[in-house]
Amino acid sequence: MHMADALLSPAVGASMWTVTAGLTVYCARKVKKDADERKAPLMGVLGAFIFAAQMINFSIPATGSSGHLGGGMILSILLGPYAAFLTIASVLTVQALFFADGGLLALGCNIFNLGFFPCFIAYPFIYKALTGSSPTRNRIVAAAILASAAGLLMGASGVILETVLSGISELPLGAFALLMLPIHLAIGLVEGLVTSAVVLFVWKARPEVLTLSAASRPLAGLSLRKLLAGFAAAAVLTGGILSWFASQNPDGLEWSMFHTSGHEELAAPADGLHRALAAFQEKLAFLPDYDFKKPEAVPAAPAPETAPSGPVVQPGTSVAGLVGAALTLALAGLAGLALGLRRRAAEIRR
Amino acid sequence: MKGVESGLLDFSRLEMLAAGDSPVHRLDPRTKVLVTAAFLVFVVLHGKYDLAGLAPLALYPVAAMALSGLPAGYILGKLLLASPFVLLVGVWNPVLDRGILVTVGGLPISGGWISFASIVVRFALTLSAALILIATTGFDQVCRGLSRLYAPKAFVLQLLLLYRYIFVLAGEAARMVRAFRLRNLSDERPAMRTYAALLGSLLVRALDRAQRIHMAMLSRGFDGEIRMSRPMRLRLADAAWAAFWIAFFILVRRYDIPGLLGQIVIAH
Amino acid sequence: MSHHIVEVKDLHYTYPGETRKALSGVSFRILHGEAVGIVGANGAGKSTLLRHLNGYWAPREGSVRIGDYPVTPRTVKQVRRTVGMVFQDPDDQLFMPTVFDDVAFGPLNLGFSPEEVALRVTRALETVGAAHLAERPPHRLSGGEKRAVAVATVLSMTPDILVLDEPTSNLDPRARRKVIELLHGFVHTRIVATHDLDMVLALCPRTIVMREGRVEADGPTLDIFNDAELLDRCHLEKPFSMQACPVCSRATLPARQP
Secondary structure (H helix, E strand, O other): OOOOHHHOOHHHHHHHHHHHHHHHHHHHHHHHHHOOOOHHHHHHHHHHHHHHHHHOOEEOOOOOOEEOOOOHHHHHHHHOHHHHHHHHHHHHHHHHHHOOOOOOOOHHHHHHHHHHHHHHHHHHHHHHHHHOOOOOHHHHHHHHHHHHHHHHHHHHHHHHHHHHHHOOOOOOHHHHHHHHHHHHHHHHHHHHHHHHHHHHHHHHHOHHHHHHHHHOOOOOOOOHHHHHHHHHHHHHHHHHHHHHHHHHOOOOOOOOOOOOOOOHHHHOOOHHHHHHHHHHHHHHOOOOOHHHHHHHHOOOOOOOOOOOOOOOOOHHHOHHHHHHHHHHHHHHHHHHHHHHHHHHHHHHHO | OOOHHHHHHHHHHHHHHHOOOOHHHHOOHHHHHHHHHHHHHHHHOOOOOOHHHHHHHHHHHHHHHHHHOOOHHHHHHHHHHHOHHHHHHHOOHHHHOOOEEEEEOOEEEEHHHHHHHHHHHHHHHHHHHHHHHHHHHOHHHHHHHHHHOOOOHHHHHHHHHHHHHHHHHHHHHHHHHHHHHHHOOOOOOOEHHHHHHHHHHHHHHHHHHHHHHHHHHHOOOOOOOOOOOOOOOOOHHHHHHHHHHHHHHHHHHHOOHHHHHHHHHHHO | OHHHOEEEEEEEEOOOOOOOOOEEEEEEEEOOOOEEEEEOOOOOOHHHHHHHHOOOOOOOEEEEEEOOEEOOOOOHHHHHHHEEEEOOOHHHHOOOOOHHHHHHHHHHHOOOOHHHHHHHHHHHHHHOOOHHHOOOOHHHOOHHHHHHHHHHHHHOOOOOEEEEEOOOOOOOHHHHHHHHHHHHOOOOEEEEEOOOHHHHHHHOOEEEEEEOOEEEEEEEHHHHHOOHHHHHHOOOOOOHHHOEOOOOOOEOOOOOOO
C-alpha cells in the first residue's frame, strides 16, 4: 500500500513532502528535548525489528494468503508517538531506497500515511483512550486491534485521496475507495490481531517496558488542533505557490487543479487546466457517466495562439511527438551504450 | 513479500555495487542527492499525456548507469518486482479514459493508453533514479550527504542505526524461521499464533540488545549526541555533473526535442 | 601509579524486582599491569560485577575505586576514560556505519580534534591488525575481525584498564588464538570474565572464582585450576590443557606462563 511517484502530481507530492518534513523536524526536536538518551539505540533496534518482522510472513487461515506485522502501532506503544514517527519514517526511507517501494517523491505521502495516522491519531485517541493508565489483557487486545485497523484505514484513505487529487490515474474516488478500503480493513484487523499478540507477549516477558510507556502522556504539551492547523496551512501554501507557478507557465501542466474559479480566460485555451478541473469535479461524483466523459476527454485543438514551436502544445498528443519520443529514447539508449563502451575500453587500457 | 534471506541479499548486492569505483561513484553524495531530487521533480512536472516530453529525461538514468557500470538487468529486475501496485492502479486509465487523442497510421490511440504508458515510464524513471543513487553512493554516504544538507540530525542518526541493526536482527529472524521450519515439516509459513510468539521473542531480544548497545555507547563517553567527523569535499566534477544535468533538464523542459525530431523525420 | 588500581570493597547488588542478591559482598584488589581472569558458572555474578567496573551502575552498597576515584555518578566520566570495556557481543559494541566511525566514536566524545581522532583511529586499528578494515561496515566483518575492531574501539580512547567480557566466545580456533595473542601483548591492567579457562591459563597469572554473588577463591591461576574440589563446587572444569592426555595420561601444562 505504498503511494508511488508515478501516480503523483507535483502539487500533491510537494505538499505532502512539506508536511512530512515539518513533522520530522518537529519530532526530531521533541525526541531531543525528551533527553532520554536510551531512546537512540532503542529506536534504531526497534526500526530494524519492524524491518525484520516484515520480512517474515504468516499464513492467514482459510484464505491461502499471508500477512505481516504493521509497524506504526507497535512502535507507538513501545516508544511513544514522536520517536515512533521518526522510526517509521526511517524504515520507509530505507524501503524506498533499497526495495524501490514507492519512490522518493512519494516518500512524503508514504511517511504521512503510515506514520502520522497510527502515531498521532490512532495511538493517542484510540489505543491510549481504551487502555488508559492501567492496561489489562482484554483492553490491550481490543485497543490494539481497533487502533491498528483504524490507522491502516486512514492510511489507505490517504493513498486514495493523494492518487485522486493527483489526477494521473483516471480511477474515480468512489471506485478506488471500493477497491482499496475493504482489503485494508481486512489487513488492518489481521495486523491488529498480530500487534495485540506481540504486545501481550512483551507484557508478559517485560512488563516494565509497557508500564513505562503507559504512564507517559502520549502528546504532552501538544495541541493537536494547532499542529493540524499549522500543517494544513503549510500544505495549502505549497500547493498554492506551485499552482501559481503553473498558471504562469501554462504549458499544458495538469497540476494546477488547486486553482479555484476566476481563471476563465486561462481555462479555455490551456486545456490542461480546464480538463483538470473538470476531471476533479467528476472524480468527486461516484462512478461518473463515462459516455458523458468521452467527448470531453478529447482535447480541443492545440492552443493556436501560443508560441509557434515549443512546449506549449502537449507534445505527446501529436503523431510527430510520439515518433520523436521513440527516436529520443533510442538516442538515449545509444548514448548510454556508447558511454558504457568507452568506460569499459578505458578500463581495459588501464 | 520477500523472505528474510532474499531481502538481505538485496542489501548486499546494492552495497557491493556501491563499493565499486567510477566517475559517478566518486562524486560527492550531496551532488548525487541534489541531482536525483531535481530529476524526480522534472519527471513529475510533465502532464499525464505528455509521454513524449518524458522521453529525453531517460538520458539521465541511462547515462548514469552506463558511466557507473551498473548492470541494467539488475535495476530493471528490481523495477519489475516493485511494479504491481502502480500497474494495478494505472491499468484502469485505458478503461476509463477512452477519448481519442491521436491517430498513428490509421490506428486511433486513446488518452487512457497514453496516460497509462506515461505512468509506466514515470515509474521506471523515478525508481531507477532512486536505485542509481543508492547503488552508486551507498547508504551511509547518502545519510552523511543528507546530514550536510540540513536534514534533522536525530533522523539521520536513526537511519544509520536502523541500517546497522537490520543485518543483526534480520539474521536473528532468519535463524528463528529456520528453526521453526525444521520442526514444522508440513506448512511453509507459521500460523498466526506461532508467528506472534516468534515476533514477540524477537522483540524482547531486540529490547535487550538496545539496552546493551546503550551500555556500550555510555562506556565510550556517549552523552546523548553522536558525533561523526568525516570531511566532505565538493570538486570541479561535482559542479560539472550538477550543472550539466540541471541545464539538460531545463533544456528539455523548454524545448520540445522529440516533437522537433519527429517533425524532421516525418517531413522527409 | 595508583590510577591503574581497581579496588572493589564489600559490593552488593540486587536487581530490581528480585529478592536474591546478584552480588553479596564482593571484595578484591587488582594492581597495575595485572592480568586477572574472572571465572564462574552462569549467573555467578560476573556480568553484574563488570557493569559496576565502568560505572554503568554506581554501587549502592559497598564501593568500587578505579585508580584515584571512587565510582560515583560524579566521577563516572573519568572512570569510563580509564576503564575500556569490551562487550561480549561485538554487534552491540559496533553500532556505527563504518569501522572508522566506530573507532572514532570514543575519541570524538572525549573532545579531541579531527586530526587527533584520525591519528588515534589509525593507531588503534594498526594495533589490532585491522587497518585495512577502516572503511568496511561492521556487518561485513568476520567474527574474529569484529572482535579485533571492538577492542580497537576501546584502545582509541587510551584506557589504562581493559575489561573484557567473554572475548573468545563464538570464535573459530585460529581467531581465538589471535585474540589471545593480542591481549597477551598489552601492558594494560586486564580483567577478563570468561568460561574459556584455557585462555585464562594462557593469559592471566591470577584468577578470581565467583559463585552465587561471592568471591569463592582468589589466587594464582595454577593453584586454583588444580583444586578439583573447588572447580567442581563452582560448576567449572579443569582446562583441557591441564587434563590428562587420554593416550599417555600425562597432563600437558601450558608451554607459556607469563
